[in-house]
Amino acid sequence: MAYTFSGGLDLSSSSRIPNGKITKLPDPGRIVLRAPDDGVTLFECAVSPGEAVAAYQSVGSFIDRGDVIPVYSGIAGRVSEILTEKDRTVGIVIESDGSGRRAELAGFDGTLDGLSPEMICDILKNAAIPCRGSAGWIFRRILATEGKTSRFILNCCESEPGVTGRRARICEDPGTVISGVKLLMRALDVRRCEIAAEKDSPVCDVLLPLIRKDPLFELRKVKRKYPQDEELSLIYAVTGVRLSDAGHPERSLCCVIDAETAAAAYRAVVYGVPYCETVVSVGDSNVICPVGVPVSEILDYCSVDHERAERIVLGGLLRGRACKNADEPTDNLTDAVSVIYAKDGKAIPEMSPCTHCGRCVAVCPSKIMPYYLAAMSMKKKYRVCADYSMNACTGCGCCDFVCPAYIPIKKLIKQAKQRLSINTEE
């Protein structure tokens, strides 16, 4: 029996997209490092225009609710511009000089047995490792569960169709992933790690030899379903406990570590490599790109025509959002770039009224009533939305996918969340 969660989409026929070898993007012309547009994170610049920077050098920091997280440049070059909006620094532009110079890196100097939870959190924070699969920084996730949990779930599941970066990374270098998890487990005194992967995924064959004799690890074969890679879906699939609504008081139950995060943690601890490169899937190829590379550079490298594109989507076709133009930079969580041409699909006809077909309720992994929330959001009754567990929505987009009336449910729920938070802040 395969482990799974309730709801979700069975996209099995289309997620068997092969992943090619991971290639590295040749030196891009420039990168743009920006603070996320969430109204909370501030960007503090540590360099001045014209200053030379090396790859892996810290060029500033994000200040996110009191935490200072350094920002690293993925390329060597010169700072050409500092972006400001409303008298606030929001990012910097670095032009490459083609030298490929690297800052000197130093791994953790000491025995790995001596790592304490505080030290590991410090390293992860200074390496700016984000938490993939859900928002936030990995050190925060670890701090929230440290000492409370004795259980890890290693997320090796595939994301939405067309995003194969995680699978490709694990297949190419499974050793780093497992070493990274072991390192975190030792530091945090975690005695058990369950590896969740699709039962027909090549990841299982690759990882099984590495963990066969290790009593700490156990492979959990999950059903191929979207959004299996989301934190709440994984916890429900593996432990059978449904977490819902914001706040996650039960987060102490277990800690979900993404495979790529684990690999990044290993590199950060052992070699001192900061997180400034992501694997981006374009079609069936995977490219390692520095964070902040313009989308057009990646598409050019993959020889995908973006001039005639109708939409360029940052992310997969389910979770992603459309770029304003082809020069929009990637961020540290970008996992794919998808292109839609005029001939590919149909323009959405006018949204028709909800027929209450119940498809959105059937597929919702959070077991909420998306159609009702969307209707209430349209009527601006945001408080009612909150009463009906709006905050349990993870934004997976399953409801939009199945809606025969093409109602932008995900967007409406998100709008309600934003409006309600603005109102309560006031």
Next chain:
Amino acid sequence: MNINKLLKRDMTVIKRGRSGPFISGSPSIRGIMLHVAAAVTPALIWAVYLFGLRVLIITGISVASCVASDALLTLLIYKKPLISDLTAVISGLMLALTLPAATPLWIPAAGGFAAMLIKQLSGGPGNNFLNPALFARTLIMLIFGRMMIYTAPGVQLPLFGNVDPSLASETAMTALNDGRFPNESVFELLYGKCAGNIGEISALLILLGGVFLIIRGIISYKIPVSFALTVVLITYLFPRIDIDSSYAVYSILSGGVLFAAFFMATDHATSPCTGLGQIFFGIGCGGLTVLFRYTGVFYDGAYPAVLIMNELARPLDLLAFRINGPSKKKKTAKKQKNDKKTPDTAEETAEIPETIESDEENVDDGLKTEIIELDDAEDGKNG
């Protein structure tokens, strides 16, 4: 390789504003309606075979009346042209299938108008709280009940003019209502050689259509199964005629129970969306059907039972959510209320005044046809 080519096999790429999924795996409303039409076609063809071409004329009149009334009423009430999503066609088809073949021809025409009137007056497609076809059928049953003539299969019916009342034959339902044993055998009711309404003759063909809809994911199995099981259970435990256990079998096969369970109670707009709500709905329909049949005044209790339950569809959804939805929120909310002991329910249910940025979007809650183009301030993932 182009990713979209790989995806396209079972989903469509869609182009919408800035956010939201860009692929869709759902048939359109039109597609859903075509599925429903395909599902009832076998039963319709069987009726044509048994009762002749008059069946098709009744169906045609009913569909034409529904489409014409729908277009007219949309124009009059909402000043908008008709959306051609085939919902009116399906309502007409459904109405025709619940009428006997010997019905006077003006009845489906009037019924079609009544059906579309209730649909448009209660807010247009999707907002109607009563199944239009069922509403019209029940109205016809109440007003013109005595003009409904059921004829035995094989009796020659005139294509147009009225049917001679002397041709009337007894249906299994009449016998059961009178507390007698029907003339037909269980087998005849199962494959369909009996008098009755156009769509409900053959139980097997109804099952075929229903299973097709369930397999294609158009309807959920929960409503029909809980509906039919409730009818069987009650009639088995409390048979009206103490013959033997076959009373339960006769009850489920005669009249419109199966047709109502698969095609009427599953109407999207007038049935619950949540799984638990659907089960409650089915049980309610089944219970009311048996009650109406045992003690009510109707010829067949199934249609009025569904019509009564229609009103409860949305409340049942909310009830199911309270029982089965994300539970944590409820508990913490309760806890907080108990702690504070000052429940500010008035504030919680009150609408939030639109203080912010109300100018940037324009959402009407009438037909809701305007796409909301928001600023897509995607919140950063690092929040």
